[in-house]
Amino acid sequence: MKRERIVEFVGGSEDEVAYLRLMMRKAAGYLSDSWRLRREEDGGVDLLIIDEMTDAGASIPGSGESLQRRVRLVNKAFGIAGMETVAWPLSQERLTQFFNMLSAAVEPAKIEPGPVIQHNIYDELFEADAGDSWHPGDHFVSHAAAGDFLQEWSPPPRAPESADTLHAEQLFRNDPRARQKDVLQSFQLHDDIGVEATDGRTAGSGLRKDKRIGSGLLSGTAHTLTVAEANMRYPLATYLAGNLLPGPSRIDANQIVITLDPRNQQYYSKGALCVFEECCKLALRRGDWKALDFAEFNEVKKQNHPRPFAELLWLCAYIEDASAGSDEPSPDTRFRLLQNFELQRDYPRASRVARELEKGSTLTDAASIARVPLAEARRVAQAFDVVGYLIPD
Numbered sequence: 355m356k357r358e359r360i361v362e363f364v365g366g367s368e369d370e371v372a373y374l375r376l377m378m379r380k381a382a383g384y385l386s387d388s389w390r391l392r393r394e395e396d397g398g399v400d401l402l403i404i405d406e407m408t409d410a411g412a413s414i415p416g417s418g419e420s421l422q423r424r425v426r427l428v429n430k431a432f433g434i435a436g437m438e439t440v441a442w443p444l445s446q447e448r449l450t451q452f453f454n455m456l457s458a459a460v461e462p463a464k465i466e467p468g469p470v471i472q473h474n475i476y477d478e479l480f481e482a483d484a485g486d487s488w489h490p491g492d493h494f495v496s497h498a499a500a501g502d503f504l505q506e507w508s509p510p511p512r513a514p515e516s517a518d519t520l521h522a523e524q525l526f527r528n529d530p531r532a533r534q535k536d537v538l539q540s541f542q543l544h545d546d547i548g549v550e551a552t553d554g555r556t557a558g559s560g561l562r563k564d565k566r567i568g569s570g571l572l573s574g575t576a577h578t579l580t581v582a583e584a585n586m587r588y589p590l591a592t593y594l595a596g597n598l599l600p601g602p603s604r605i606d607a608n609q610i611v612i613t614l615d616p617r618n619q620q621y622y623s624k625g626a627l628c629v630f631e632e633c634c635k636l637a638l639r640r641g642d643w644k645a646l647d648f649a650e651f652n653e654v655k656k657q658n659h660p661r662p663f664a665e666l667l668w669l670c671a672y673i674e675d676a677s678a679g680s681d682e683p684s685p686d687t688r689f690r691l692l693q694n695f696e697l698q699r700d701y702p703r704a705s706r707v708a709r710e711l712e713k714g715s716t717l718t719d720a721a722s723i724a725r726v727p728l729a730e731a732r733r734v735a736q737a738f739d740v741v742g743y744l745i746p747d
Contacts, residue, residue: 356385359457362392365405373443373692373745374403381450387457401456402428405442423693424618427452431459441619441662443692445742447595584641590634591670593643594621594663602651603643607633613646613654614663622658627669628700634670664741665695671740672704675733685718685728688747691738707734714747 361378363371371391378389392399404426425442432438440448590607593599593614604613610633613622623630646654691712697705706724711734715723721731738744 356388357457358388358390359400359453360392360396360398361389361401361403362399363403363405366403369690369692369745370405370443373742376745377444377446377449377742381446381453384450384454385457386454389453400429401453404428429456429459431456439618441664443742445595445740448742579641584639586640587637588640589637589670590630591667593638594667594670598640599643600645602646602654604646604654605638605643607636607638613651613658615651615660618660619663620660621663621666622654622660624658626700627665627695627697630666630669631673634666634673664693664743667741668695668737668743672701672733672737675736685721685732686716688714688716689735689744690714690747692743692745694743703730704734704737707731708738711735711738711744 361374363374366374375391378385378391382388389400423442424439427438427440428436429438430436438452440452444452588596588598590612597616599614599616601617602613602615604611610625610629611623612630612633615621689711691708694708694712697708703724703726707720707726707730710720710723717728717731717735720735721728724731735744
């Protein structure tokens with residue numbers, strides 16, 4: 355039976371809360387636990403979504419495009435800070451990924467049953483010695499001293515130790531470090547390698563940490579690929595929506611240099627959106643991506659403005675016509691866009707359809723007002739649905 359977990363969206367509008375509820379309903383079959391929005395009578399929550407890091411309304415100089423809006427996900431499973439910053443709105447795939455990760459992180463650890471001691475030997479092992487305390491029935495020795503009759507207490511004879519007591523004492527006295535010592539002694543270093551004690555951090559450790567932060571490798575382990583993995587080819591949309599890249603990475607695709615930042619769901623490149631059409635059609639080799647260190651990634655950010663992954667995901671879906679072969683939405687159903695892109699310069703027909711969908715129009719009305727075929731309106735709507743921006747009104 356699935357465990358019920360609770361999520362609360364703080365600062366979200368009614369439309370955004372409705373969109374979150376819709377995405378949870380769509381993803382229900384893929385979630386390991388049952389998730390629902392918080393009610394007034396509920397106590398705590400399993401996940402808190404806070405809308406306090408949005409850049410909505412800020413424009414990229416010279417482009418007229420909006421920066422990607424972001425929210426915070428608060429849960430103790432997100433490392434030491436208990437917080438993760440993600441692009442909003444979340445697609446169904448990303449929501450499923452986060453919710454299942456949180457469900458797995460809070461599962462109680464299974465404890466294997468240990469040995470059971472039937473006889474209670476606690477008193478025999480840890481109580482004060484019998485010779486240091488008085489117990490009813492102890493023996494007294496009488497003798498005369500200086501003409502007075504005195505009584506002095508003497509301890510009773512010690513009872514013989516049981517076999518259980520001896521076994522437990524041997525168990526407690528077992529030293530596991532002896533085995534560790536043997537293992538450490540078996541290690542051998544090269545003659546040119548020495549060990550030297552030092553206080554505090556070294557310059558090398560600081561550089562390694564900066565490199566891990568810059569590349570997104572927070573675990574501190576190097577990301578290596580086998581020959582087979584390096585030769586695998588995937589479309590650009592797979593790199594945008596998946597976890598194939600460990601951190602900021604750059605590729606030269608069709609003479610266009612693109613840098614992806616998976617952690618912040620942003621990309622860096624020059625050119626209008628239509629420039630990347632051919633890149634969306636290519637199958638990019640995984641080994642051709644170059645992981646950037648801290649300094650290299652900083653240089654990229656100085657030369658380019660960040661742009662949201664959602665732009666490229668929309669373009670890839672629009673170019674390959676995401677509506678082909680999928681469940682086509684009813685042309686009489688009203689839809690609404692949670693967020694739009696600046697498409698007027700590169701895709702004017704798609705821009706006119708998107709403006710009508712922002713108003714809560716049907717596909718039929720949007721196609722008529724935008725003066726495009728119904729198939730074009732459906733194609734635009736399906737591309738926005740891929741990035742999670744389209745909801746039924």
